Amino acid sequence: MRALVGMGSSSAVSALVLAILLFAPALVSRAQEQGRQEILVGWEVHAALPAPELDALQSSARIDRLRVVERARGIVYAARQRRPEVGEGQIVVTAVDAAGVEKGRSIVADPRILRAEIPDESGLLRGVELVRPSAEFLVTLPDDPSIRELRIHEPRWNGDAYELDLVATLPID
Secondary structure (H helix, E strand, O other), X not given: OHHHXXXXXXXXXXXXXXXXXXXXXXXXXXXXXXXXXXXXXEEEEEEOOOOOOOOXXXXXXXXXXXXXXXXXXXXXXXXXXXXXXXXXOEEXXXXXXXXXXXXXXXXXEOOOEEEEEEEOOOOOEEEEEEEOOEEEEEEEEEOOOOOOEEEEEXXXXXXXXXXXXXXXXXXXX
8 A cells, every 4th residue: 555655546546446356356256255164074984794805885784974073164265176076086975954955065085095005025016995994074065054964975887977875974963
């Protein structure tokens, strides 16, 4: 504002209009981001039946337990997914109201999957995928007071497109 001191009134008005035009998109973006919440979810996978080689990702033979670890409401600056696309190694989290109407959706990397490179017998590195029995993940959703439940879905390729299989639900207060 010091640059405006001593300027004529038309120059000050021009500078003010220019400042508004430059900063208006940022102000609109902030307004659009208001009303978000971040929920840190704890996820534990337990075998439904004892089996020595049970694949932790095989949803038909497991019990999934979810819990809210932490919840922050009224988030102003939340990262946006530019082009969310469902794929392998991801989960889809939907937020629904008491009637089951979807209020928000987020796609996140499956927190149970760890990718690592380990040496084989000859010392060469090879990629492996490890599955953890428990993990935590952060999901950003609208801060809508009507949200009553989070639903966790895993994508499954049917040959043409991904279908979403419901694997767990989490009641939200």
